Amino acid sequence: MSFNISSYIDGLQRSLESLRPQGRIAFAVWCADALFRRVRDYLAAKTDATQLSTVQEAFDYLWKCASGDTPLNAEVCRLEQACGRLGWAEEDVADNEQAINFYAIEAISSLCCALDTCRTGSALSAAKAAESVINKLDRQLSEELFVDSYSEPIWLHPMWKAELEAQKKMLDFLQHNPGLKVEQKTLFRE
Numbered sequence: 001m002s003f004n005i006s007s008y009i010d011g012l013q014r015s016l017e018s019l020r021p022q023g024r025i026a027f028a029v030w031c032a033d034a035l036f037r038r039v040r041d042y043l044a045a046k047t048d049a050t051q052l053s054t055v056q057e058a059f060d061y062l063w064k065c066a067s068g069d070t071p072l073n074a075e076v077c078r079l080e081q082a083c084g085r086l087g088w089a090e091e092d093v094a095d096n097e098q099a100i101n102f103y104a105i106e107a108i109s110s111l112c113c114a115l116d117t118c119r120t121g122s123a124l125s126a127a128k129a130a131e132s133v134i135n136k137l138d139r140q141l142s143e144e145l146f147v148d149s150y151s152e153p154i155w156l157h158p159m160w161k162a163e164l165e166a167q168k169k170m171l172d173f174l175q176h177n178p179g180l181k182v183e184q185k186t187l188f189r190e
Helices: 005-017 021-046 049-066 073-084 095-120 123-145 158-176
Strands: none
Touching (some): 005 158, 021 158, 073 095, 095 123, 123 158
């Protein structure tokens, strides 16, 4: 068995193109939210309260759009710019925080992709939000299993298979449902 991330993202993009923009937003925020929940405390320690509040505001806004509110371009642009500026000093990252720091970077990247999806309707941006989830899982498993990134032991791992299956189930769900409500943010992930 082999896995090619580019092929996978291309396939996701094709599947997402068949969804309405609301479904694409729902998929993207569902991915970004899964990452953010795992790094929220870390980001709270590394950023100031205003930055963290902006991130939460972006998620709240995206969940409203995923459940049917019409995105307002000016608001999405404001949130996208604010989240794009989010950062913390690399010198404040301890050696034992390297992995979670990587996960936090992927979470913010995924959030920015979700915001871009909200602004543009881009299926590619929604697929890139999912790619951040996969990148985080690849890094986590490569460190836990002491193997190379994107290698066969990772592709065969139950956590890897579960994530790909969860993404597939969400895409299938969104084919038959217009979007998601915030209460559904853990759908197919627990």
